[in-house]
Amino acid sequence: MSAQQVTLFTEQPLDLIFGGQLGQIDVAYQTYGTLNEDKSNAVLICHALTGDAEPYLSLAENQAGGWWQSFMGEGLALDTSRYFFICSNVLGGCKGTTGPASINPKTNKPYGSQFPKVTVQDIVRLQKALISHLNIPHLHAVIGGSFGGMQATQWAIYYPDFVDKVVNLCSSLTFSAEAIGFNHVMRQAIINDPNFNNGDYYEGEPPENGLSIARMLGMLTYRTDLQLAKAFGRATKNEGHYWGDYFQVESYLSYQGQKFLGRFDANSYLHLLRALDIYDPSIGFDNIKEALSRIKAHYTLVAVTNDQLFKLTDLHKSKTLLEQAGVPLDYYEFPSDYGHDAFLVDYDTFEPKIRSGLE
Template structure:
């Protein structure tokens, strides 16, 4: 299928007036949340995919804003025909709590003072960020996500979702991340924060309305950018090439291309990011630890996890090295949670999840194509054999279901009735459910593949199939419309999963 852009998009805002109680115990209210959506939410609200951004990202993940020269930060992954196919999925990306890209953070106005929060803004955690995202989904009336996907800090959010709201996520794809920040990762973050705080213009966080700490934030970004790259990618990109000169200058001006590149990245960053937000978000990354400081094991952290996981790492990532992703998978499998591990083979380092859309796109497409009946079935009203035809019609109108299972007094499936059956019964004066329902029902098992169910629908020329357990208990229903929105026909692709 041809890949296309989602086109022109606009960032939306939602104000959560009741706020949240933070992990620190403090209350933060109100909270403004910036977000963007791509694609259409289906009637059953089962195709929502939450995209979680990294440290300096924002809600603008795909498409184009008026007047901007570049698309959203993950435009190569989100859109028609892309890995997160907006012709099938309803993608949502919101700016995280504590940031400076539209969601409440230290640069926002404190309603109690009328001035920017600055350091009066409370420290927040990844768990708090996820709690705010849940508030947004409640506002959008989405009870359960098909998938949550994110890289780096976004991967931490994805993992936190499966622990904070285990019933709310079907698939989880954490990329280039960890279950707890290591001493080295914390050390890099502290050096970056000290670069900001050592700038006199930081002024204890009270610089709004005056000159911000540009030098400190630029230096912090330069340090951070080194960790995003690999030694090999820097060698390939820069080597020891000189910048606009043929010989060394024998001074402290810029000699090498790599120096110029880092200065450029730092200078560009200060134009789009707030220094205090940088401090708060890196601190949230430090605090991230699914073991709660060793109070529980990592496998214990995932004890209640219900999602299916695809854990993606990058071979050249030394900031979040592959062994940390393997730890996550081992902990999941210790709980008999379905988890796959795969690697992006790249020399780009940590940033490869942003610049290797081919590999990552194939991994995500393949993983989401493994959706089973259990993952997308929807609740459906159930009627009894003695339900009057008029009542069945009323239930269909109220629920908007055109196919309703019929059960025995013990709750076992004994038939199915359609809107056409009910219309015929009314027209012909039939008053018995037994006379209009179909007794020989084609059903699906909860763990059956979507391909198998699609085949049944085509063979028997039907558009809905009740889902039942081996015991005969009715779990829900799956429709052809729902399948067509979520799954491409033509079978599954080959898997890149690895054993660890």
């Protein structure tokens, strides 16, 4: 099973929050489970920063599995015997939905530096167009982790009568100054790569060194010092290089950086990192309370106490803002060695929270 694709906004373009328009937008998406007769069991999955439209892959196809492989299936947290799941690749991505590497119909060349600025709000409006295209009149729930949690929140703000439940895993309502700082360093690594060429590198060599360095820094924010200590400690390599992969943890990061090159585009990484930074539920409203007060969905917020990217203090602030806005809220917090990545791998801890949030 591979992602399906549809072209939307063929008649009128999508007006973007920061100006500009996009038309003829390709959207890659996948569905799992069966839509019931009254179409009341549809659940939208919003993926994290570098995810895609396929949280689950059939292992019979000799594939490595999807990014939520262990969470999805009959009787699991994402129960395909009960719900009809839809997941689409985000606008600006590089996994089948229109992004910087896509062909600009006006030039017949990749968009590159001409790709417009995209926001979480734009991503959600494109998702809504997909849901309408699929003739789904209502969503039982929207669920997402990290960047996907921001999308889930925006769904409840934009379409309060369309969504019954929101499940936000490991994501605050806005990104912290420290987290924006991490993203800035990652972007600078890419932009200052000699091959970047202002984003117009598709006919030459891509900025692989910059992108791999950016990914290495990102990986350090996704896990915890405890998990890295348990996995690597201060172990060294048998044939390590003094200025390179001398310690095992360095080798691990280098491997992750190189692995990333085969599956992600540098321009998409830049655009989505900035969309993560800029997200603010109050955009288009007088203030954040007005925006959050629109939410009618039951909201589940899950925090990992030792998350090094979305810090606990920011989740507490988000909880308070949601409560002050009168949002019906269930809040959970707990530690995990996996830190921010826990929502992708720590099934036993997250399973009851996800199941409760969907029921």
